[in-house]
Amino acid sequence: MGRRQAVSAKKPGRAMPKKPAARAKRVKPWSSAEVAEAFRRFAKANPQPKGELEHVNPYTLLVAVVLSAQATDAGVNKATRPLFARVDTPQKMLALGENKLREAIKTIGLYRNKAKNVIALTERLVAEHGGQVPRSREALEALPGVGRKTANVVLNIAFGEPTIAVDTHLFRVANRTGLAPGKTPREVEDGLQAVVPDRYKHHAHHWLILHGRYVCKARAPDCPKCLINDLCRWPEKRV
Ligand code: SF4
Numbered sequence: 001m002g003r004r005q006a007v008s009a010k011k012p013g014r015a016m017p018k019k020p021a022a023r024a025k026r027v028k029p030w031s032s033a034e035v036a037e038a039f040r041r042f043a044k045a046n047p048q049p050k051g052e053l054e055h056v057n058p059y060t061l062l063v064a065v066v067l068s069a070q071a072t073d074a075g076v077n078k079a080t081r082p083l084f085a086r087v088d089t090p091q092k093m094l095a096l097g098e099n100k101l102r103e104a105i106k107t108i109g110l111y112r113n114k115a116k117n118v119i120a121l122t123e124r125l126v127a128e129h130g131g132q133v134p135r136s137r138e139a140l141e142a143l144p145g146v147g148r149k150t151a152n153v154v155l156n157i158a159f160g161e162p163t164i165a166v167d168t169h170l171f172r173v174a175n176r177t178g179l180a181p182g183k184t185p186r187e188v189e190d191g192l193q194a195v196v197p198d199r200y201k202h203h204a205h206h207w208l209i210l211h212g213r214y215v216c217k218a219r220a221p222d223c224p225k226c227l228i229n230d231l232c233r234w235p236e237k238r239v
Contacts, residue, residue, distance in 0.1 A: 062154050
């Protein structure tokens with residue numbers, strides 16, 4: 001991954017709205033044929049989906065996802081674009097140091113704590129993983145500031161694993177549509193893993209996050225333009 005790339009990664013999956021889950025309980029589950037049809041349409045419309053969080057290699061991907069908690073991708077990119085142009089390895093990050101990193105990311109919410117975590121996780125990468133991002137959920141989640149969602153994004157994008165990271169957009173779409181209702185991000189993740197056909201799992205996170213961000217928006221879902229309008233179980237959808 002030598003060139004600048006983009007990936008979806010949004011807010012952490014803790015405080016999710018309860019309303020969609022309550023609604024989704026009342027709807028009929030999707031059949032496997034309906035789920036396959038939905039993803040067939042997503043794949044046809046966007047065969048190689050890309051997110052919007054910029055990075056240049058697995059290390060900068062990990063850093064960008066950590067920085068994206070409770071922040072917008074656009075806001076993170078604005079800070080990381082100049083940062084990653086000169087600091088793209090753990091060694092360079094440690095040479096930069098926490099104070100200068102804090103200054104570089106001060107436009108991002110919670111930047112003080114995030115700078116501390118990035119330096120701490122970078123020290124761990126160098127000390128325990130030879131400066132490489134580990135291809136292991138357990139090792140990733142043991143790093144400071146890295147939770148399940150971040151690990152899922154890194155495993156998916158950097159290593160091609162069929163993980164599905166559940167952020168606020170996926171949580172809303174999965175519950176609203178009835179595709180994989182759940183009260184917590186983990187319930188939704190497990191539900192998606194159970195219903196999404198294997199051949200679509202690698203890109204499922206990106207298709208759903210982009211769908212949630214640009215079509216099935218929180219306040220004003222654009223149902224008339226929705227690819228899966230006929231399949232969606234949301235009682236309030238606009239036909
Ligand atoms: S029909 Fe509306 S509510 Fe259902 S998935 Fe599409 S945009 Fe979302």
